[in-house]
Amino acid sequence: MRILMIGDVVGKLGRQTLTRLLPAIREEQNLDFVVANGENAAGGFGLSARTANDIFAAGVDVITSGNHIWDQNDIYTYLTTDAPVLRPLNYSAQLPGRGWIVVRDRANAPIGVLNLQGVVLMPQHLDNPFEAADRVLGSREAIKPLAMPIVVDFHAETTAEKGAMAWYLAGRVSAVVGTHTHVATADPRIIKGTAFVTDLGMTGPRDSVIGSDPETAIRHLLLQTPGQRNVVVSGVAMLNAVVIETDPQTHLAVSITRLDRFIELPTCVWYNRSRATPKSSVRRSTSHYGTFLPRPRPHPD
Numbered sequence: 001m002r003i004l005m006i007g008d009v010v011g012k013l014g015r016q017t018l019t020r021l022l023p024a025i026r027e028e029q030n031l032d033f034v035v036a037n038g039e040n041a042a043g044g045f046g047l048s049a050r051t052a053n054d055i056f057a058a059g060v061d062v063i064t065s066g067n068h069i070w071d072q073n074d075i076y077t078y079l080t081t082d083a084p085v086l087r088p089l090n091y092s093a094q095l096p097g098r099g100w101i102v103v104r105d106r107a108n109a110p111i112g113v114l115n116l117q118g119v120v121l122m123p124q125h126l127d128n129p130f131e132a133a134d135r136v137l138g139s140r141e142a143i144k145p146l147a148m149p150i151v152v153d154f155h156a157e158t159t160a161e162k163g164a165m166a167w168y169l170a171g172r173v174s175a176v177v178g179t180h181t182h183v184a185t186a187d188p189r190i191i192k193g194t195a196f197v198t199d200l201g202m203t204g205p206r207d208s209v210i211g212s213d214p215e216t217a218i219r220h221l222l223l224q225t226p227g228q229r230n231v232v233v234s235g236v237a238m239l240n241a242v243v244i245e246t247d248p249q250t251h252l253a254v255s256i257t258r259l260d261r262f263i264e265l266p267t268c269v270w271y272n273r274s275r276a277t278p279k280s281s282v283r284r285s286t287s288h289y290g291t292f293l294p295r296p297r298p299h300p301d
């Protein structure tokens with residue numbers, strides 16, 4: 001099976017990039033299945049039903065997520081539907097949704113997708129992700145042949161936790177890919193039949209600080225105040241992903257290859273995320289990125 005796993009889709013620009021690029025990539029790469037992390041798809045913060053539908057319409061089969069999955073109000077209801085959207089398994093069982101799903105690709109072959117969140121340097125206090133994985137996959141001591149390809153999106157901050165998870169699941173799943181940092185890493189490799197890359201990167205604005213306007217990111221870190229956070233919604237965008245090929249008999253990985261594309265979308269506009277920002281504080285930017293605009297409607301996407 002040929003599987004594309006796409007890094008965090010950030011805001012409108014990320015969704016537009018998917019819509020523009022993914023149909024051709026599906027064909028060109030002869031893909032059977034596509035997974036994308038969508039936790040930043042709604043204006044950079046969370047996933048809504050509408051933005052999830054945009055991602056599915058672009059050609060994604062399963063959407064994974066992470067700590068931002070809870071940011072939009074309607075996601076709580078949406079996660080109770082049959083839509084193939086995952087939230088990390090190791091959140092409380094009292095929350096809606098699921099972190100593990102078995103679905104079928106376009107040739108009707110089964111594939112499992114598991115979504116976990118790391119606990120190192122993450123603000124949430126979640127169940128141990130290693131033990132959560134064992135609850136789905138069985139114990140590490142009793143490795144059994146895979147009945148189908150299984151891919152894991154491990155949404156975590158640190159390279160070490162992601163690397164440790166890859167070694168922990170090595171030989172038990174087809175792939176472990178890291179998400180969350182929005183920075184693509186150049187270390188794709190296969191560990192005991194399990195494809196691994198520390199971080200997929202992101203699908204969104206290249207000229208940004210992990211999706212945000214550089215000036216507001218600098219201001220936030222320089223002044224150490226909450227400030228406004230703007231997500232870049234046009235300009236040069238990138239799609240960061242990996243293509244994983246699995247063996248039809250063992251379902252373990254035979255290859256993992258980075259796939260990184262760029263596209264330029266016109267007319268750069270900033271949307272102001274902060275509803276509390278008074279109008280008088282909105283300023284015209286002198287940078288080449290474009291103009292700061294007030295938040296045009298309740299949701300910036």
Ligand SMILES: [Fe+2]
Nearest residue numbers: 066067068180
């Ligand atoms: Fe995240």
